[in-house]
Amino acid sequence: MALNYWNGPSLSLRAIQTADISLFRSFDDEVSRNVDAIYWPQSDERRVEWLNNEQKPRNDDSFRFIAENLQGELIGTIDTFECNRRNGTFKYGLVVVPIHRSKGYAKEMIILVLRFYFYELNYQKVTPHVYSFNKASLTLHEKLGFVKEGQLRNMVYTNWDYYDEMHFGMTKSEFETIHGSRFEDL
Numbered sequence: 001m002a003l004n005y006w007n008g009p010s011l012s013l014r015a016i017q018t019a020d021i022s023l024f025r026s027f028d029d030e031v032s033r034n035v036d037a038i039y040w041p042q043s044d045e046r047r048v049e050w051l052n053n054e055q056k057p058r059n060d061d062s063f064r065f066i067a068e069n070l071q072g073e074l075i076g077t078i079d080t081f082e083c084n085r086r087n088g089t090f091k092y093g094l095v096v097v098p099i100h101r102s103k104g105y106a107k108e109m110i111i112l113v114l115r116f117y118f119y120e121l122n123y124q125k126v127t128p129h130v131y132s133f134n135k136a137s138l139t140l141h142e143k144l145g146f147v148k149e150g151q152l153r154n155m156v157y158t159n160w161d162y163y164d165e166m167h168f169g170m171t172k173s174e175f176e177t178i179h180g181s182r183f184e185d186l
Contacts, residue, residue, distance in 0.1 A: 005112060005115060005116045005120065006112065008108045008111070008112050009108070010069060010070060010103075010104065010105065010108060011067050011068060011069050011070070011075055011105055011108055011109065012067070012068050012070075013065040013066070013067055013078070013109065013112055013113070014065065014066050014068065015055070015063075015065070015066070016051060016054050016055055016064050016065075016066050016077075017051075017055070017066070018048060018051050018052060018055070020051060020066055020074065021044060021047050021048060021051060022074070023066070023074040023076075023077070023097070024047055024050075024051070025044070025047065026097060027095065027097075060083045060084075060085070061080065061083035061085065061090065061117070061121055061123075062079070062080050062081045062082070062083050062090075063079065063080055064077060064078075064079035065077065065078050065079065065109070065113065067096075067105060067109050069100070069105070073100070074097065075096060075097060075100045075105045075109075076094060076095045076096035076097050076100065076105065076106075076109070077094065077095050078092055078093070078094040078095075078109045078110070078113055079092060079093055079094075080092045080113065080117065081093070083123070085121075085123075088122065088123045088124035088125060089123065089124070089125045089126070089127060090117060090123055090125075090126055090127075091126065091127055091128055091129070092110070092113060092126065092128050093128070094106060094109055094110065096109075101136070102136075106137075106140055107140065107143075107144060110140075110144060111144075111179060114126060114170070114175055114179075115179075115181075118172040118175055118176075119181060123172070124171060124172045125169060125170065125171045125172065126169070126170050127149070127167065127168065127169045128141065128146070128167075128168050129165050129166060129167045129168065130165075130166045130168065131155075131156055131163050131164070131165060131166070132151075132163045132164040132165070132166055133158075133159075133163045138166060141168045144170075144178070144179075145170065145174060145175075145178040145179070146168035146169065146170045147168065147169050147170065147174070148166060148167070148168055149167045149168060149169045150166075150167040151164050151165070151166050151167065152164060152165040152167070
């Protein structure tokens with residue numbers, strides 16, 4: 001099989017484009033809440049300004065990917081951040097559009113990104129967090145083999161209540177044991 005970090009069996013990852021405004025416009029309050037918070041309404045001009053900033057080169061290895069399925073439909077986004085080369089650690093966040101959930105896309109997005117960061121950029125650990133109300137994401141991370149490393153109580157307020165922030169971790173060696181280093185194993 002040919003080596004290609006950006007293509008999986010059912011989706012491809014690519015760089016963000018200004019035309020992706022439709023994807024970000026489609027995110028509802030549930031998506032915003034799962035990411036971090038519900039914000040004030042945004043104009044298209046403000047979204048375009050944000051998208052243009054997202055396309056600029058960064059000083060570290062953080063990057064926002066857009067996921068498209070084989071039919072060319074926008075599936076969602078996964079972005080890496082707090083990339084620390086010295087310690088070999090990074091975080092990520094992802095969003096899958098509601099109509100494309102429960103189809104395995106989130107799993108595939110995560111595995112594609114982890115393979116690149118672990119095997120090409122030589123990072124040694126990833127540490128995402130999930131809010132306690134996001135049961136689907138908690139289940140996904142557990143199924144992928146992430147280790148629950150901590151829980152910060154009452155870290156986010158939304159929908160009239162406070163929720164915990166659940167911290168997960170996976171090392172490169174754990175990833176290789178669970179998911180393999182070969183692309184056929186996706």
